[in-house]
Structure formats: structure tokens, C-alpha cells
Amino acid sequence: MTKPVVRQELGRDPDVTLEELARAAGVVRRTLFGHFPGRQALLGALADEAAESLGAALESGAWPEESAERAALARIVFAFWPVGDRCRLLPAPARRDLGVERVSEIPAPARAAATAIPERGRRDGVFHTRLPPAVLSAGLEAMTLALLEEVNSAALKDDGADTTSRT
Template sequence: MQTTDAPGRTPQRKDAHSNRRRILATARQKLLEDPDASLDSISQAAGVARRTLYGHFPNRHALIADLTQEAGHELRQAFARARTADADPSQAVTRMVLAAWTVGDHYRMLITLGRRHQGEDEIRTALAPARSEAVATLRRGQREGVFADHLPAPVLAQALEALMLALAEENAAYP
């Protein structure tokens, strides 16, 4: 049985999707335990042939990039679940921080890996949607007098993001 993956991509068999999900889940765990885990050790732990892993991810960078995209998607979903129409800005920021922490803890190995292999620009790009939502909430809080306005909302959002990344990176030292 084949399914269509994404527009413009070749249809994949149903087991290809389950293999891909299994590889990604195994990679998250293996890279959490050992950020230098090889693709061979990941394929072995996932119970797939090396050829299967390389069919989905031609190299380590591609695997890490996919994990980064997955983390960004989960972060957007977590923010959507945390969003409430009647939350005041301080409650909204608190809910976003808690949602981000949950996702960040699940993908904490990406902070170190991202800085080593992808660079700060790819991390910033992956976090851009979350940052935009934080900026909007902080701006609303500044307009309503809940947050001080001596710094622009984008600067405050960047400070909050940097703090969260630093905490997650420090927390990664204590698996």
C-alpha cells in the first residue's frame, strides 16, 4: 500500500512512514543519551537496515534537521493548546513558557546538536513562529500596562528565548 507523503514527493509505502517515525523516535533517545551517536547505531537501535535509514536521511545533518522541524511543529501545537482567549498577558506568557519547556525537554539534545551542526540561524528559524507569538503577547501586555515598556517586545521575547535555551541546555547536563 502506498500513501502520498507531501505535495511533489514520491508516494511512500505505509511501512516507510512507520520506519521514519521509528527512526526519528529512536534518534531522539539515542542522541539524548549520546549526542555523538552514529547513524549506524541509530539504525541498529531502531531495528532498521542502514540502507533504510539512509533512504530517509542521507546524512546526519538531514536527520537533525528533521528532528528540528519536528520540534518546531510540536512547539507550535503546544502553543496552540496553551492559548486561551481570556488569558491576561502574564498568564499567556506563563502558559507559553510551560508549553515550551515541555517540548524543549523532549528535544533538549537539539540545542547542543543545533549549535554544533546546524548553527544559530537554523535554531532561530525553527523558533521563529514561537518567537512571533511571544512578541505579540508581550506587545499586548505592554499596551495593557501589564509589562514594562522600556524595552521593545522583540527584545524581551529574545531575552526570554535565550533564558529558556540556556536553562534547557543546562538541564540537558542532568539526564
């Protein structure tokens, strides 16, 4: 069972059944049920993979403390975009089957990193102090998710470069 097939089918129909997923993947139902006893377990595995991917993207970025905060913020969005793009069809069915709280835990490492950048920027006088860093981070997260939803609807075609850079 390939995860891209599962993500594609969830994007096509968030209510897709495990039987339909097995058929789309070209495997017998028993194969899928052998790995995932139910839909919640399958979505949980996809959520875990998304969380691991975000963590890996965060680690690979290795943004140095002295880097320019604006560039660091753009780099973090650019680093997370491929993970978000790969998992962009997951949030809607995951919220329903795993719960909002579980889905909210997935980007926690990214949220912490994205909050640290405005904290440094405020301290260094680069970012405005009117909004708390956690609010700025939440806005960035919401904007990224909204942009990914636009990719889902085909209103936006973007590999992240246009989203994260100024031209």
C-alpha cells in the same frame, strides 16, 4: 527508527554516526539510510518536527486577547515546555550540522507569540516599558533553553510546572 531513540543517542553523543543510530534503534544501516541520506537530513527532519510541534503547541494554547498578560506568558512557557523537553537534545548537534540560522528559524512562531504578549502588556500598563517586547521574548527564550540545558545535565528535574508558576 524511533525519534526518541535518535534524540537519546544525540544527547549521549552529539557526534553519533548514522551507523551507531541504526544499531541503537535495532535496525540495519540500510533502513536508516533509506529514510535519511545523511546526518544533515536526519537532523533537518528532527528540526522540522520540533518546529511543527511548537506551532501545534502555539495553536492549542489559544490565548484570548483579554487574558491577563502575566498568566498568558506563564501559559505559553508551560505549553512549550513539553516540546522543548522532547527536543532538548537537538540544538547542539543541529547548530553544528544545520547551521545557526536554520536552528534559529525553528522557534520563530513561538518567538512571535511570546513577543506579542509583552507588547499587549506594555500597552495595558502591566509590563515595564524599559525593554522592548522582542528583547523580553529573547530573554524568555534564552532562559527556557538554559533551563532545558540544566535538565540535560540532570541539574534540574522539572516538568515545567515549577518553571512557569509562582509558589
